[in-house]
Amino acid sequence: MSGKILVIGATGNVGRPLVRELVAAGEQVKAASRAATVISGAEAIRFDQADPSTYQDAFNGVDRVYVLVPSDRLDVADYLTPILQAAIERNVKVALQTALGVDADERTPYRQAELFLERSGTPFVIVRPTWFSDNFHLSWLPGIKAQGVIAVPAADGKSSFIDVRDIAASAASALRSNQFDGKAYNLTGPASLSYHEAAGILSTVAGKEVRYQPVDDQTFIGILTGVGMPADFASHLASLFYPVREGWTAVVADGVETLTGKPPRSLETYATDHAAKFKN
Ligand SMILES: NC(=O)c1ccc[n+]([C@@H]2O[C@H](COP(=O)([O-])OP(=O)(O)OC[C@H]3O[C@@H](n4cnc5c(N)ncnc54)[C@H](OP(=O)(O)O)[C@@H]3O)[C@@H](O)[C@H]2O)c1
Incomplete structure (x- = not known):
């Protein structure tokens, strides 16, 4: 090429x-x-x-x-x-x-x-x-900074959060070689974690307690529209948590390792590399 x-x-x-x-x-x-x-x-x-x-x-x-x-x-x-x-x-x-x-x-x-x-x-x-690890700073940071809370409608569902750097590395391999052509690759992080577990990891790097607060869809939509998000987009985001509650995002896949030859980064690594963002 x-x-x-x-x-x-x-x-x-x-x-x-x-x-x-x-x-x-x-x-x-x-x-x-x-x-x-x-x-x-x-x-x-x-x-x-x-x-x-x-x-x-x-x-x-x-x-x-x-x-x-x-x-x-x-x-x-x-x-x-x-x-x-x-x-x-x-x-x-x-x-x-x-x-x-x-x-x-x-x-x-x-x-x-x-x-x-x-x-x-x-x-x-x-x-x-799957769900980006980076959402913790891209989307949930205001709640983490202001109240020490991540409020999402995930119930006890788990997700195998992926670092965007691993998506990028996987995409780069897929673009640079033709050996992967004609196929689809599921990209996840190395472990399936609940939001309680994710909050625990963020607490460690933030140096303060970060709590997961499970909320229902309407509360979640209210939080997002309250900070100016259009209602249709807030509803769309809420709907994305249905597969999480159902346990469908708990899968750990080997796409990153197949494409890059390296294991994906853990949520701990993501959190450590972005620690400054989570400290008050
Ligand atoms: N967040 C998650 O947890 C998650 C999980 C799984 C899948 N995904 C998928 O990942 C995708 C989002 O990836 P991302 O977060 O990297 O996207 P993003 O940060 O929102 O990036 C959007 C990019 O698109 C460009 N763009 C916007 N409007 C454009 C237009 N009209 N023409 C050309 N370029 C335009 C923007 O550039 P300019 O504004 O500079 O033009 C920007 O570079 C979505 O499809 C989502 O479904 C996300």
């Missing part, structure tokens, strides 16, 4: 460490974002999914592309379809990030996108990460 790698979502949680991995490995990377934000070592390119005039420049010279749906978008099919079509038309290999468990129901938009890609004839790899 001699062409460039286009990373769509290059300024995001997975995109930034992915660009870093690919640049460090000597790849020519086009880092795409709507503002053509410069990321060290990569070529900054303006790309807006909603603006067809940006597609040709973005895909120029590219033979592989990383595609994910921004975390604030609920219109998964509308967002992904033009990007996947653009890649397929150009026979560009697609590494598509969806989410753990989407293959449980063929009707979900993410699974439909996977099937569209699988049937397209273009080379592809799918990565399906």
Whole structure:
């Protein structure tokens, strides 16, 4: 593979460490974002999914592309379809990030996108990460800082939290080799933990007690809308905890090790590396 790698979502949680991995490995990377934000070592390119005039420049010279749906978008099919079509038309290999468990129901938009890609004839790899460890600072930090509380509707459900650096490393391997093509990989951390257990780990690094407060969906939605989140998105986030309560996110998968040759980082490692964020 001699062409460039286009990373769509290059300024995001997975995109930034992915660009870093690919640049460090000597790849020519086009880092795409709507503002053509410069990321060290990569070529900054303006790309807006909603603006067809940006597609040709973005895909120029590219033979592989990383595609994910921004975390604030609920219109998964509308967002992904033009990007996947653009890649397929150009026979560009697609590494598509969806989410753990989407293959449980063929009707979900993410699974439909996977099937569209699988049937397209273009080379592809799918990565399906579980809950990000990084949500503890990206999403739950205000509650941790203000009240020492993580309030989510997970009941006693467990999740095998994954560090975004391991998603990025897995994605980089999938993009840099063709030995993984044509398959989907479930990406998880090394251990399945309840939110009580996760709070215990965060307490240690924060140097203060962090408690898990189980809440019901309506309370959770109220907390999120209370800090300005749109109601439809808050409801969507609440719905994502149903699989957690059902125990479906407790699975520990070997995708990271298969793709990278290394075991994934533990939640302890994530928490230690981000310790400063959790201290008051
Ligand atoms: N969080 C979790 O626990 C979890 C678990 C499993 C799966 N996932 C999946 O992971 C995905 C989110 O990954 P992430 O957190 O890395 O995403 P993210 O941080 O929200 O990144 C979004 C990226 O998309 C870019 N973007 C936004 N709108 C765009 C547009 N119209 N055209 C082109 N680029 C646009 C943003 O760049 P600019 O704003 O700079 O343009 C940014 O680089 C979601 O699909 C989610 O379902 C998340």
